[in-house]
Amino acid sequence: AQRVTQPEKLLSVFKGAPVELKCNYSYSGSPELFWYVQYSRQRLQLLLRHISRESIKGFTADLNKGETSFHLKKPFAQEEDSAMYYCALVGSSNTGKLIFGQGTTLQVKP
């Protein structure tokens, strides 16, 4: 079964501290993985995807197939990073299904 697990409901850090939002997935093939973000009073939007291997707003995420993980990291958190973060998985390019995790609220304190 396709599943995405984000074990932390809330992650609270101080400004300038490193951040790691955890994401684990369950999928038997080669997954496509993404991080979406929802800032307060805004729509969900794509933050980054694993195939592009890019850094957006200082965030990076590496796919670890051995650990079936796709953790989101940032070395120095900023207050504006406070938001809800969702990890998402596309299991098959033919189905159109994008499966999301439970979400983690990141709170960056001044």
Add this chain to the structure above:
Amino acid sequence: NAGVTQTPKFQVLKTGQSMTLQCAQDMNHEYMSWYRQDPGMGLRLIHYSVGAGITDQGEVPNGYNVSRSTTEDFPLRLLSAAPSQTSVYFCASRRGQGSYEQYFGPGTRLTVT
């Protein structure tokens, strides 16, 4: 482009009532989806469509119906509202196969009493 639009923004229903949540996109996207967002549960897929005339069930389809008669519109029908359907509903679209950036609507906050 307006992107993905949803109406209404807020709705209160009594148990047993029916209603339709509207979703439209003007980006000529093939794929459209409906999600519900609940605290601690994240985003759960209700129904999705890979093109006009084609729909399929997601994780939590019970109590909801969809149809896709045009590329632009993907309404979600609640047949007989229940308090368990109190949630925030998001519609989303993406271009199609091989394109995975999903564009979300602003959401509809539904309360069933």
